[in-house]
Amino acid sequence: MNLTLDEIQNFKGKYPKQIWSLFFSEMWERFCFYGMRGMLVFFMISQLKFDDEKANLQYGATQAFVYAFTFIGGLFADKILGFRKSLFWGGLLMIIGSLILAVDPHEYFFLGISFTVVGTGFFKPNISSMVGQLYKPNDSRADAGFSLFYAGINLGALLGGYLCIAIGKGELFGDMISQNVRWNVAFGLAAIVMVISLINFVFTQKSLGSIGLQPLEVLAEGRSGKMPKWKEYGTYILSLIFIPLIMKMVSVPEYTDYFMWIVGPLTLIYLFYEMSKVTESERKKLWAALIFILFSIVFWGIYEQSGGSLSIFAAKNLNKDLLGLDPNGVNNSAGAFFIIFLAPLIGLLWIWLIKKKIEPNTIIKFGLGFIFLGLGYYTLFATRLFADLQGITSLNFFTLALLIITLGELCLSPIGLSIMTKLSTKNLQGMMMGLWFLASAYGQYVAGIIGAGLAKADKNSTNYDALITYTSGYKQLGLYAVVAGVVLILISPFVKKLMQEVR
Numbered sequence: 011m012n013l014t015l016d017e018i019q020n021f022k023g024k025y026p027k028q029i030w031s032l033f034f035s036e037m038w039e040r041f042c043f044y045g046m047r048g049m050l051v052f053f054m055i056s057q058l059k060f061d062d063e064k065a066n067l068q069y070g071a072t073q074a075f076v077y078a079f080t081f082i083g084g085l086f087a088d089k090i091l092g093f094r095k096s097l098f099w100g101g102l103l104m105i106i107g108s109l110i111l112a113v114d115p116h117e118y119f120f121l122g123i124s125f126t127v128v129g130t131g132f133f134k135p136n137i138s139s140m141v142g143q144l145y146k147p148n149d150s151r152a153d154a155g156f157s158l159f160y161a162g163i164n165l166g167a168l169l170g171g172y173l174c175i176a177i178g179k180g181e182l183f184g185d186m187i188s189q190n191v192r193w194n195v196a197f198g199l200a201a202i203v204m205v206i207s208l209i210n211f212v213f214t215q216k217s218l219g220s221i222g223l224q225p226l227e228v229l230a231e232g233r234s235g236k237m238p239k240w241k242e243y244g245t246y247i248l249s250l251i252f253i254p255l256i257m258k259m260v261s262v263p264e265y266t267d268y269f270m271w272i273v274g275p276l277t278l279i280y281l282f283y284e285m286s287k288v289t290e291s292e293r294k295k296l297w298a299a300l301i302f303i304l305f306s307i308v309f310w311g312i313y314e315q316s317g318g319s320l321s322i323f324a325a326k327n328l329n330k331d332l333l334g335l336d337p338n339g340v341n342n343s344a345g346a347f348f349i350i351f352l353a354p355l356i357g358l359l360w361i362w363l364i365k366k367k368i369e370p371n372t373i374i375k376f377g378l379g380f381i382f383l384g385l386g387y388y389t390l391f392a393t394r395l396f397a398d399l400q401g402i403t404s405l406n407f408f409t410l411a412l413l414i415i416t417l418g419e420l421c422l423s424p425i426g427l428s429i430m431t432k433l434s435t436k437n438l439q440g441m442m443m444g445l446w447f448l449a450s451a452y453g454q455y456v457a458g459i460i461g462a463g464l465a466k467a468d469k470n471s472t473n474y475d476a477l478i479t480y481t482s483g484y485k486q487l488g489l490y491a492v493v494a495g496v497v498l499i500l501i502s503p504f505v506k507k508l509m510q511e512v513r
Contacts, residue, residue, distance in 0.1 A: 013219040019146045024361070025155055026144040028221075031214035033162035035097075036137050038207035040163045042104055042200040043130060045170030046111075046123075047073070048342035049178055049196060051321040057116060057193065062465035064263075066318045070458010071266035072123055073317065075256055077454055078273060079131025080447030084139070086132070088441050090241050093136040093222030094215060099246060100132025101208040108201030115193045122197070124257040128249050136222070139443050142431030143221045148511060150364050156428040157357030157420070164346035164353065166203075171342030174199060181336040263458075270455050277448060284438060291510060292435050298508035299433040299442060301501075302426060303449040305376060308494050309422055310453020311460065312487045313383060313415065316341060318461035319480060320390075324408070327397070327477045332405040344409050348416040356420050372429050372509070373502040375421045380495030382418030386411050387488030394481045401473035418491075432512045460487070 018026060050072060054065040087096035107125030110118050141159050145152040176182035178196035180189060187195055215222075224242075226234040259265040281300070285293050320341050328337035363369035370378070389411035397403040426446060434442035464483040471479075 013217065015143075015219055015221065018144060018219050018221065019149070021144075024151055024358075025158060028144055028214070028217050029141060029155055029159060031210065031217065032137055032141055033159055035207045035211040035214060036159065037162040037166040038203045038210065039101065039104070039133055039137075040166030041170035042108060042166075042204040042207070043076075043126075043134075043170070044167035044342065044346070045174030045200045045203075046108070046126060046197070047317050048171045048175045048321075048338070049193075050123075051318055052175060052325060052338060053115065053119075053178065053193065055322070055325075058119065062322050063462045065322075066461035066465050067263040067458050068260070069318045070455050070461065071263045072127065072260050073314065073454035074266055074270060074451045074458070075127045075260055076130050077447045077449075077451030078269070079128055079256075080134045080443075080451075081131075081277065081441070081445055083131035083134070083136065084443050084445075084447070085441050086245050087136045087139070088437065088439070089225065090237060090245050091132075092224035093140050094211075094218075095224060095242070096132045096136045097211065097222075098208060099249070100129045100134070100136075101204055101211070103129030103249070104133065105129075105201050105204045105208075108197055108204060112194050112198035112201055115197055120257050120261045121253075123260060124253045127256050127260065128252055132249070134447060136443075139431065139439050140218065140222045142428070142439065142443075145431075148432065151361070152432070153360045153425060153428050154357035156425070157353045157360070160420075160423065161350050161353035164349035167346035168343045168350060170200065170203070171346055172336075172339040175342055176336050176339045179336065179338065181339065266455065270452065273448075274452065277445065281441075281445065284441070288435055294508045294510065295433040295512060296435075296438075296442075298505050298512075299430060299445075301505055301508075302373075302376065302429060302433075303445055305380075305494065305498060306422070306426060306446070306449045307452045307456065308490070309380060309383065309418075310450050311456030312387065312491050313419065314454050314457035315461055315464075315484075315487070316345065318457055319464045319483075322461075322465065323477075323480050326473060327393075327401055327403055327480070328405045328408055329402050330405060332409055335405070337405050337408075340405060340409060341412070344412040345416045345419065348413050349420060352416065352420055371502060371506055372425055372512075373505045374499055375425050377495045377498035377502065379418040379420075379422030379425075380491045380498060382421060383415055384418075384488040384491030384495065386413075386415030386418060387484045387491060389414055391481045391485035391488065394477060397474065397477055399474060401475070401477040403477065429512070433509065 018028060051065045051069050054060040054068055055062065060068065083096055083100060087093050103125050107122045107129060110125060111122035141156065145155060173182065174196045177187065177199065178193045180192055224237050227237050259269060285296050321338060324337040324341040330337065332340060360369060393403045393407050396407055430442050430446045431439060464480055
């Protein structure tokens with residue numbers, strides 16, 4: 011079915027039909043990613059015998075490199091591979107990484123993680139970019155489409171986030187799976203679902219028309235020609251060469267510090283170079299995108315305690331008063347559970363507000379996202395009110411905090427994906443989407459440092475002392491989030507001018 015781009019974009023109703031196929035590919039990839047992410051800190055503490063502080067730093071380093079490579083993956087997709095080939099190559103690397111961990115997660119932990127880091131970098135930004143191309147520029151239905159797509163992300167996160175760690179810990183199927191292979195099975199499950207994701211994408215390509223195809227090479231005389239194979243194969247080889255380097259840098263968090271201090275400034279220099287080649291109108295939009303990106307670093311630095319300090323908090327300080335569920339499984343998957351139900355409703359809410367001509371602009375949505383995030387962390391602080399003398403508190407109230415934080419995420423993350431495609435020039439879409447995820451890398455990096463700071467405790471401290479330390483830290487993070495939200499709302503008129511016609 012060879013559809014033209016106009017035929018794809020001139021769809022009737024709220025959603026283009028192709029979004030459902032991309033939805034399922036992304037869903038299974040996110041099962042793999044969030045399943046593995048949810049296991050990292052617990053596995054490092056319980057199996058590799060890292061202390062809490064080291065585990066948080068390792069988690070931050072790993073996640074930082076995952077998101078940093080989305081920038082590189084987006085760049086290579088723009089210039090050489092195209093979205094489709096980049097996505098498929100990334101999926102293959104993720105499968106290999108998961109299989110390595112399934113064979114022996116104790117011996118080959120950092121090798122398997124390194125394959126997953128590079129693979130995610132090639133997969134993640136490019137499927138989001140293809141979703142953006144299903145819509146014409148300034149199509150008001152795009153926000154609703156990205157909210158639906160975000161629900162797919164979180165359906166995978168819900169399933170993977172709960173099942174993988176529950177299997178690894180023996181909370182699920184513990185009587186069926188031998189204790190000495192539980193973690194192998196958990197990592198192997200991530201590999202199986204990634205295979206399903208790629209198979210689904212193979213069939214999806216038939217309905218995508220020209221979206222995501224390999225770009226043409228611009229020749230010296232101004233003509234366009236087919237991309238040379240040596241550039242494509244060179245990209246594959248270069249990405250494999252990066253794996254041992256990533257393995258070393260992830261295993262030693264100090265190296266991550268050097269990387270993050272170098273890659274950020276270099277990336278901004280390259281962005282400014284690209285901005286010098288566009289029109290003044292396009293440049294203003296890119297400045298607006300950069301403001302969104304910088305604030306998102308603050309958001310993710312606070313939000314991403316879920317895989318780090320909150321994972322330790324769930325393991326040590328929460329009871330099972332929510333239907334007897336495993337606290338770590340709830341921590342990993344509750345946000346995704348809420349998004350599945352709330353994302354389509356929020357998307358429809360934006361459409362309804364558009365019709366009523368009272369929809370808040372994107373920067374105000376971002377501000378609201380920060381305020382909800384702050385309120386959620388104040389609720390985490392309040393869990394101390396339900397604690398017993400052993401430092402054990404209510405999983406129910408903890409889950410309420412995750413619900414509030416999820417409302418903040420829904421105001422920011424799917425809108426962020428959408429606004430990057432709207433504010434980017436056509437030839438920079440992959441790079442800008444990658445830059446959005448690179449900001450997440452810095453957020454993850456900051457999150458690891460924050461989590462390590464919260465994990466520092468006196469050796470003679472009790473579990474109750476740890477509860478007080480963590481909740482006091484969450485109160486402080488809540489304050490930072492609320493202040494950032496207020497600042498965003500105050501500067502919204504200025505950013506709105508930079509965005510021009512984009513809403």
